[in-house]
Amino acid sequence: MTQVTGNARPGGRTARTRDAVHAAVRELLATSADGTISLPEVAARSGVHQATIYRRWRTAEALLLDVAMADVNDRSPVPATGDLRADLLAYGRHLAVSVTRPGGLGLLRALISAAADPAVGLAGAGELTEQRMERFQTMLDRAGATELTPVDILELIHFPLYVAAMMLHGQRPPDVPEMPGNVERLVDNVIAVLEHRRG
Amino acid sequence: MTQVTGNARPGGRTARTRDAVHAAVRELLATSADGTISLPEVAARSGVHQATIYRRWRTAEALLLDVAMADVNDRSPVPATGDLRADLLAYGRHLAVSVTRPGGLGLLRALISAAADPAVGLAGAGELTEQRMERFQTMLDRAGATELTPVDILELIHFPLYVAAMMLHGQRPPDVPEMPGNVERLVDNVIAVLEHRRG
DNA sequence: CTTCTAATGCAAGTGCTTTCGCGTTAGAGT
DNA sequence: ACTCTAACGCGAAAGCACTTGCATTAGAAG
Numbered sequence: 001m002t003q004v005t006g007n008a009r010p011g012g013r014t015a016r017t018r019d020a021v022h023a024a025v026r027e028l029l030a031t032s033a034d035g036t037i038s039l040p041e042v043a044a045r046s047g048v049h050q051a052t053i054y055r056r057w058r059t060a061e062a063l064l065l066d067v068a069m070a071d072v073n074d075r076s077p078v079p080a081t082g083d084l085r086a087d088l089l090a091y092g093r094h095l096a097v098s099v100t101r102p103g104g105l106g107l108l109r110a111l112i113s114a115a116a117d118p119a120v121g122l123a124g125a126g127e128l129t130e131q132r133m134e135r136f137q138t139m140l141d142r143a144g145a146t147e148l149t150p151v152d153i154l155e156l157i158h159f160p161l162y163v164a165a166m167m168l169h170g171q172r173p174p175d176v177p178e179m180p181g182n183v184e185r186l187v188d189n190v191i192a193v194l195e196h197r198r199g
Numbered sequence: 200m201t202q203v204t205g206n207a208r209p210g211g212r213t214a215r216t217r218d219a220v221h222a223a224v225r226e227l228l229a230t231s232a233d234g235t236i237s238l239p240e241v242a243a244r245s246g247v248h249q250a251t252i253y254r255r256w257r258t259a260e261a262l263l264l265d266v267a268m269a270d271v272n273d274r275s276p277v278p279a280t281g282d283l284r285a286d287l288l289a290y291g292r293h294l295a296v297s298v299t300r301p302g303g304l305g306l307l308r309a310l311i312s313a314a315a316d317p318a319v320g321l322a323g324a325g326e327l328t329e330q331r332m333e334r335f336q337t338m339l340d341r342a343g344a345t346e347l348t349p350v351d352i353l354e355l356i357h358f359p360l361y362v363a364a365m366m367l368h369g370q371r372p373p374d375v376p377e378m379p380g381n382v383e384r385l386v387d388n389v390i391a392v393l394e395h396r397r398g
Numbered sequence: 399c400t401t402c403t404a405a406t407g408c409a410a411g412t413g414c415t416t417t418c419g420c421g422t423t424a425g426a427g428t
Numbered sequence: 429a430c431t432c433t434a435a436c437g438c439g440a441a442a443g444c445a446c447t448t449g450c451a452t453t454a455g456a457a458g
Contacts, residue, residue, distance in 0.1 A: 013424060014435065040415070049437050054416065056435090112365060113233075155359040156388065163358045166311060189355065192395030193388050212454060213405065239445070248407050253446065255405090 020046040021053060025067045029103030036106070037064070064110035069128050071107055078135035084143035088190055091139075092157050092183040099165040108162055147197040148190070156190045157183075219245040220252060224266045228302030235305070236263070263309035268327050270306055277334035283342035287389055290338075291356050291382040298364040307361055346396040347389070355389045356382075 024046035028037045039060055043050040057063040076098060079087045098104045111128070136150035164182060223245035227236045238259050242249040256262040275297060278286045297303045310327070335349035363381060 017436080038415075050415090051417080051438080052436055112362065155363075155385070156355070159358045159362045160354040162362070163311065164354075186354070188395070189388070189392050193391045196387070196391030196394060216406075237445075249445095250408080250447080251406055 017046075017048050017052065018056075021048055021057075021063070022067050022070060024048075025063060026103055029064075029067075029106045031102070032106065035109055036060070039063070061110060061113060064106060068107035068110045072111075072128060078132065078139060080135070080139040080142045082142040082144075084139070084145050084194075085187060085191060087139050087143065088153075088157065088187040089183065092161065092187055095158070096161055096165070096183050099161060105165055109166075112162070145194055148194055152190065152193065156193065157186050160186055216245075216247050216251065217255075220247055220256075220262070221266050221269060223247075224262060225302050228263075228266075228305045230301070231305065234308055235259070238262070260309060260312060263305060264313045267306035267309045271310075271327060277331065277338060279334070279338040279341045281341040281343075283338070283344050283393075284386060284390060286338050286342065287352075287356065287386045288382065291360065291386055294357070295360055295364070295382050298360060304364055308365075311361070344393055347393055351389065351392065355392065356385050359385055 021042060024042045025037060028041055028045060029035065037060055039053050039057075040050055042048075042063070043053050046053075053063070057066060076094060079090050081087055099108055133150040136153045140146070140148050140150070140153075161183070220241060223241045224236060227240055227244060228234065236259055238252050238256075239249055241247075241259075241262070242252050245252075252262070256265060275293060278289050280286055298307055332349040335352045339345070339347050339349070339352075360382070
């Protein structure tokens with residue numbers, strides 16, 4: 001149901017409208033209080049007609065997912081230097097910032113709820129999740145942490161940061177005060193689990 | 200603004216309509232694919248008029264939160280026997296079941312998103328969260344786990360189970376196949392963190 | 399038992415989201 | 429350069445969530 005990248009006509013106009021809509025979504029997301037957007041608003045701001053947006057993306061959720069996947073693929077790298085603690089700290093801090101800035105939470109929320117929708121979950125967000133899982137595996141392999149799995153990283157780093165950002169949202173200014181300290185604690189938890197499993 | 204329990208007129212009719220609406224919400228939630236409900240649907244099923252529901256609860260989110268708080272206060276105890284591992288296992292398994300059954304996820308989602316809304320978060324879900332935090336603290340105190348905080352329980356048990364249930368939703372039958380194994384691993388993670396902090 | 403009033407029922411109305419049919423445009427193939 | 433057609437713009441209409449004013453009912457108080 002989501003936007004297929006290998007389109008029959010990926011030409012100039014289609015790409016332009018997609019970029020315009022994506023840009024409008026990011027702008028609106030940055031000013032949205034609850035992380036939701038309305039497609040008519042997107043249409044008005046982007047200059048693209050309502051009907052076009054409804055035809056291409058069908059729902060607001062699918063549009064958010066499309067923007068989220070485009071964003072994550074661009075920025076947000078997963079380091080794999082062999083130093084597990086340093087890698088996790090770098091990744092966690094990056095995630096904490098991107099999730100706490102204005103629009104970031106809405107994008108992550110779109111990914112989560114997309115994965116929860118059986119129709120879209122496997123086909124849409126599944127590929128992206130798989131890519132990240134592979135990168136996590138590489139990170140763990142280089143560090144020789146065979147006792148850990150990518151799921152551990154998700155559970156110990158990703159989920160807590162996501163929910164924490166969700167609960168902090170609206171109660172804190174966007175300058176992320178104590179998030180770094182939280183990241184450090186979360187990374188230490190991973191190290192603790194690793195050592196515990198080694199005996 | 201959520202339902203205030205200390206009403207000026209808590210009498211029979213008000214209680215009846217509240218119960219009818221709550222029951223309808225639980226039924227609809229059990230059949231809802233995405234965990235959302237529409238107030239007109241609730242009105243139709245409960246036999247209570249739309250306008251009444253809109254006046255009392257204002258939004259669907261607030262209604263969900265009201266049902267969630269009523270549910271959590273009834274069932275879902277937090278054990279505190281002094282055996283941390285046993286307490287966490289019992290609580291985690293209970294949480295895993297209640298979160299994986301049809302309507303359970305929507306209720307937890309309501310709690311989360313309510314906490315994210317600055318207008319409702321502190322006043323509404325805050326009290327409930329505080330109560331549970333105190334129980335967690337008691338659990339940790341009885342077990343002598345002074346190195347852990349209730350936030351650790353949230354991050355290491357609650358959040359992973361919540362998101363896992365969210366992603367499993369719709370892809371698995373409601374008989375919770377591998378959730379118990381996950382709970383055990385999550386509890387072990389807590390133990391690992393505890394031991395790590397003790398040196 | 400009577401009075402008072404909050405809570406509910408009722409029905410019309412408002413506004414926003416979403417869809418549909420049709421004419422037009424612009425990129426791709428030859 | 430010419431054709432073909434997917435993608436787009438346009439306006440109107442349909443559908444649904446949500447609101448509002450008023451009449452009615454049923455607990456609560458005296």
